[in-house]
Amino acid sequence: MKKYDAIVIGAGHNGLTNAAYLAKAGLDVLVLEKNPYIGGATVSRELHEGWMYSNCSYVCSLLRPEISRDLNLPKFGLQVIPYVGGVTFKRDGDYFGNYDDHERQYREIARHSKRDANAYERYTADVTKQTRFIRPFLLRTPPDPTSFKPRDIQELLYLAKSFYNLGEKVLGDTLRFWTMSIGDFLDEYFETDVIKCHLAGSGIIGTALGVYSPGTAYVLLHHYMGEVDGSVGAWGFARGGMGSVAKALAGAFQSFGGEIRADAEVDRILATGGRTSGVVLANGDEIYADIVVSNLDPKRTFLDIMAEEDLPASVVKQARNFKIRGSSGKLNIALDGLPTFHGLPAKSPLMTGDMHFIDSLERMERAYDDWKNGTWSQDPYVDMLIPTQVDPTMAPTGKHMMSVFVQYAPPKLATGEWTDKDRDAFGKTVIDQIGTYSPNFKDLILHAEVRTPQDIEDEVGLTEGNIFQGELTFDQLLFNRPFPGYAQYRGPIKGMYMCSSGTHPGGGVMSAPGANAAREILMDLNHPSTVPEAYPDD
Amino acid sequence: MTDSEIPPLLLQTPFHSRVADACEINLWEDWKGYTTPAAYSNVELEYFAMRNSASIFDITPMTKYRITGTDGHAYLDRLVTRNLKKLDVGRVMYTAWCNDEGKVIDDGTIFHINDDTFILCSQERHLDWLEWSALGFDVKIEDVTEQIAALSFQGPTSCAILKKMDLEGVENLKPFDLHHYPFQQTELMVSRTGFTADLGYELWISPEHAENLWDALMKAGEDYNIKPVGSEALQIARVEAGFIQAGVEFVPAEQEVRVERSRSPYELGLGWLVHLKKSNFNGQQALKEEKLNGSRFRFTRLDVQGNKPAENSFIFNQQKKVVGMVTSAAWVPTAKRNIAFASLEMPWGKPGDELWAEIYYLRELKWARVLEKCTVLEEPIFDPERRHATPALDY
Numbered sequence: 001m002k003k004y005d006a007i008v009i010g011a012g013h014n015g016l017t018n019a020a021y022l023a024k025a026g027l028d029v030l031v032l033e034k035n036p037y038i039g040g041a042t043v044s045r046e047l048h049e050g051w052m053y054s055n056c057s058y059v060c061s062l063l064r065p066e067i068s069r070d071l072n073l074p075k076f077g078l079q080v081i082p083y084v085g086g087v088t089f090k091r092d093g094d095y096f097g098n099y100d101d102h103e104r105q106y107r108e109i110a111r112h113s114k115r116d117a118n119a120y121e122r123y124t125a126d127v128t129k130q131t132r133f134i135r136p137f138l139l140r141t142p143p144d145p146t147s148f149k150p151r152d153i154q155e156l157l158y159l160a161k162s163f164y165n166l167g168e169k170v171l172g173d174t175l176r177f178w179t180m181s182i183g184d185f186l187d188e189y190f191e192t193d194v195i196k197c198h199l200a201g202s203g204i205i206g207t208a209l210g211v212y213s214p215g216t217a218y219v220l221l222h223h224y225m226g227e228v229d230g231s232v233g234a235w236g237f238a239r240g241g242m243g244s245v246a247k248a249l250a251g252a253f254q255s256f257g258g259e260i261r262a263d264a265e266v267d268r269i270l271a272t273g274g275r276t277s278g279v280v281l282a283n284g285d286e287i288y289a290d291i292v293v294s295n296l297d298p299k300r301t302f303l304d305i306m307a308e309e310d311l312p313a314s315v316v317k318q319a320r321n322f323k324i325r326g327s328s329g330k331l332n333i334a335l336d337g338l339p340t341f342h343g344l345p346a347k348s349p350l351m352t353g354d355m356h357f358i359d360s361l362e363r364m365e366r367a368y369d370d371w372k373n374g375t376w377s378q379d380p381y382v383d384m385l386i387p388t389q390v391d392p393t394m395a396p397t398g399k400h401m402m403s404v405f406v407q408y409a410p411p412k413l414a415t416g417e418w419t420d421k422d423r424d425a426f427g428k429t430v431i432d433q434i435g436t437y438s439p440n441f442k443d444l445i446l447h448a449e450v451r452t453p454q455d456i457e458d459e460v461g462l463t464e465g466n467i468f469q470g471e472l473t474f475d476q477l478l479f480n481r482p483f484p485g486y487a488q489y490r491g492p493i494k495g496m497y498m499c500s501s502g503t504h505p506g507g508g509v510m511s512a513p514g515a516n517a518a519r520e521i522l523m524d525l526n527h528p529s530t531v532p533e534a535y536p537d538d
Numbered sequence: 539m540t541d542s543e544i545p546p547l548l549l550q551t552p553f554h555s556r557v558a559d560a561c562e563i564n565l566w567e568d569w570k571g572y573t574t575p576a577a578y579s580n581v582e583l584e585y586f587a588m589r590n591s592a593s594i595f596d597i598t599p600m601t602k603y604r605i606t607g608t609d610g611h612a613y614l615d616r617l618v619t620r621n622l623k624k625l626d627v628g629r630v631m632y633t634a635w636c637n638d639e640g641k642v643i644d645d646g647t648i649f650h651i652n653d654d655t656f657i658l659c660s661q662e663r664h665l666d667w668l669e670w671s672a673l674g675f676d677v678k679i680e681d682v683t684e685q686i687a688a689l690s691f692q693g694p695t696s697c698a699i700l701k702k703m704d705l706e707g708v709e710n711l712k713p714f715d716l717h718h719y720p721f722q723q724t725e726l727m728v729s730r731t732g733f734t735a736d737l738g739y740e741l742w743i744s745p746e747h748a749e750n751l752w753d754a755l756m757k758a759g760e761d762y763n764i765k766p767v768g769s770e771a772l773q774i775a776r777v778e779a780g781f782i783q784a785g786v787e788f789v790p791a792e793q794e795v796r797v798e799r800s801r802s803p804y805e806l807g808l809g810w811l812v813h814l815k816k817s818n819f820n821g822q823q824a825l826k827e828e829k830l831n832g833s834r835f836r837f838t839r840l841d842v843q844g845n846k847p848a849e850n851s852f853i854f855n856q857q858k859k860v861v862g863m864v865t866s867a868a869w870v871p872t873a874k875r876n877i878a879f880a881s882l883e884m885p886w887g888k889p890g891d892e893l894w895a896e897i898y899y900l901r902e903l904k905w906a907r908v909l910e911k912c913t914v915l916e917e918p919i920f921d922p923e924r925r926h927a928t929p930a931l932d933y
Binding site for chain 1: 563586589591695698762763844872873874933
């Protein structure tokens with residue numbers, strides 16, 4: 001039977017990125033995917049005829065430009081189109097809009113508070129200091145602080161130098177920033193609730209924490225450190241939906257001779273004598289390779305497809321304790337036309353961006369209280385976009401597709417597992433909230449896909465439906481991701497590696513974990529790296 | 539003279555009322571004496587309208603000559619470097635034309651409208667040269683720049699919008715085809731041409747119908763994310779497309795003051811436009827000699843490492859000697875490359891040559907300098923299927 005050089009488990013964007021860089025180095029690589037389609041949570045699906053949904057991840061910014069360029073993803077069909085705008089609707093009929101040009105933005109904030117409009121400049125400068133600090137680390141392997149290997153010492157020195165370069169004041173700010181809550185952080189800049197609220201969303205998306213929970217300020221940074229064509233913090237739509245990212249990565253991988261097998265669920269990673277020799281599929285087939293890379297989250301990797309007896313007890317313990325809590329659901333809606341919203345002029349440029357319906361931090365915190373109580377938020381925070389205003393390919397002309405990310409939704413309800421009835425009620429809660437602000441919205445609905453955290457886990461394989469494959473809190477970042485001692489993409493047995501968002505630098509459609517893991521694997525094989533270096537962020 | 543007035547510094551195109559309404563940021567520039575927008579609202583979004591949906595760019599200031607007369611075809615064939623005899627009625631050809639020294643006067647497009655009528659469209663003005671070249675030919679050359687209003691209408695949804703405007707069969711136009719369509723009470727000439735290397739058209743109409751054309755496009759394009767775009771966005775698309783521009787990549791030969799400022803077609807990567815074996819044409823002898831003895835410069839398209847555009851950069855070889863300079867540069871967002879056009883001294887610029895761009899960039903009032911490695915490109919970096927497909931694809 002044929003033996004591959006490497007098997008990658010899971011055809012999500014990180015698995016495909018990892019596989020592409022291994023194949024680029026000349027390795028014979030097989031990617032295995034449990035679903036009949038590739039992409040994992042980076043997927044476009046036609047669930048209503050004529051409408052394409054980005055039914056998991058829905059916007060793009062974090063995808064490393066070095067990787068996009070190096071793998072020539074445009075040649076394989078990837079086009080990321082930036083969007084602007086964004087709006088938070090208020091209960092009193094007013095709204096706060098996020099304009100892309102500086103002076104109109106100033107006037108819009110000033111309409112709510114002149115002081116806030118000025119403070120926004122300080123806020124932007126301070127957040128930019130943090131993104132400049134973090135961005136160079138995205139395509140680097142975190143150092144092991146307990147190691148005395150020359151490379152770890154060198155990387156630790158690089159980290160220390162980066163800290164030193166921040167200057168004393170900013171260094172203090174950075175340490176605070178990485179540990180404080182987004183609510184407290186924004187309180188230091190703004191007095192207007194709706195403005196804080198519009199910005200705070202980025203601190204809680206995908207996170208089972210509230211706006212006043214420590215650690216949420218960093219989550220905001222995670223949403224600001226990406227870029228579209230050099231515009232740091234900008235977000236865009238992948239033309240044709242997020243599946244275009246996976247498709248392009250797969251195209252690059254296949255151009256290097258790689259092989260993808262769909263409908264091929266891995267049951268077990270083979271391990272004998274402290275090293276891996278391949279995998280067993282759910283259908284019983286065995287496939288052999290000296291290198292096996294898991295793109296599944298740490299819980300699934302170590303608790304589902306590896307046997308406890310093959311692993312050090314400490315790894316089993318750490319995998320069990322790994323925080324990967326489900327906090328969000330998703331609605332994907334086919335619309336017969338473009339909805340209008342109270343207070344907004346028709347076709348306002350604000351509508352091409354992210355829309356929200358919670359106007360105070362207190363309401364956001366209450367939404368989190370519902371999650372803690374084991375129910376979905378009755379007054380949810382949604383991150384809602386209508387990409388078809390920009391992308392002509394995802395719905396029939398004049399019709400629209402709406403993506404509604406919903407926070408919070410627990411992985412299990414206080415009443416037990418999610419039922420069909422619960423799912424319907426969850427969907428209704430969200431649709432009712434949107435309907436409150438949009439008079440024609442409900443009449444325009446042609447089809448809606450409602451996804452609970454349980455649905456996302458079942459279909460995509462993300463434990464609890466956690467979009468980041470593990471919480472982005474400081475205890476699980478950098479050299480602690482997924483856990484101390486295993487942050488350099490090497491697993492506990494020889495030949496086994498991790499490349500998922502559960503490793504540094506974490507979730508979002510970034511491809512950095514996949515690329516970083518490939519660099520480590522190639523290093524172990526004494527093969528020159530095929531992974532590009534990061535652009536300096538100067 | 540009576541009713542004497544000081545002539546206006548800048549003219550307005552027949553689309554001006556619509557352009558001015560749409561131009562939110564009042565970023566105007568002077569293009570061939572016309573007030574034209576550098577941008578309307580957001581350059582990035584305008585660029586993406588060209589690459590993702592549909593864009594309108596007012597090209598009325600382009601210089602247009604109508605050539606009529608029984609010798610029209612023969613005259614133009616003698617004028618330009620390319621074999622024009624193959625240019626049938628209903629077709630357009632891109633070509634260059636040279637002076638007798640074989641240096642490029644300009645590049646542009648020639649439209650074969652009907653048996654005896656051609657339109658020559660270019661960036662620069664050339665009536666003087668056109669008339670000198672016409673000695674002995676039975677032709678009439680008129681400057682019709684002001685008599686024809688024109689829009690460049692580019693992008694993946696452009697054909698769908700024209701179909702919605704009931705331009706029957708427009709999807710069957712092949713690249714470089716032209717056809718006339720009834721439009722309201724007049725005639726609209728449509729050519730499948732453009733400056734973006736994408737699916738796109740150029741629309742030609744008499745000035746009094748210009749505003750109606752604009753309105754009809756905007757209305758039909760409402761659900762197709764149609765946007766008017768300015769010159770800054772077009773610049774990015776042009777560099778991505780790999781197209782040169784007169785006055786940027788070369789000094790038009792008739793305007794050259796200092797030596798070595800003009801370029802031959804070979805020195806601009808336009809060797810494919812030179813048909814040395816065809817019958818006599820302007821510059822033929824000089825170009826034959828150049829072909830034999832070699833050129834002075836090589837036009838190269840470079841893929842520059844890093845993400846900083848190599849604007850105005852000098853290009854160095856591995857011995858750190860300056861071997862040329864960048865004429866145009868941009869980060870191109872669809873192909874995701876950092877592209878520079880460079881004019882290099884021979885023999886530099888061959889595929890595989892080790893070249894470096896010296897890039898200056900400003901960060902918070904402080905200039906910094908970086909040397910980035912350049913790779914000579916051999917293939918186009920942007921050449922989508924929809925650019926060539928006939929019938930035109932629906933985005």
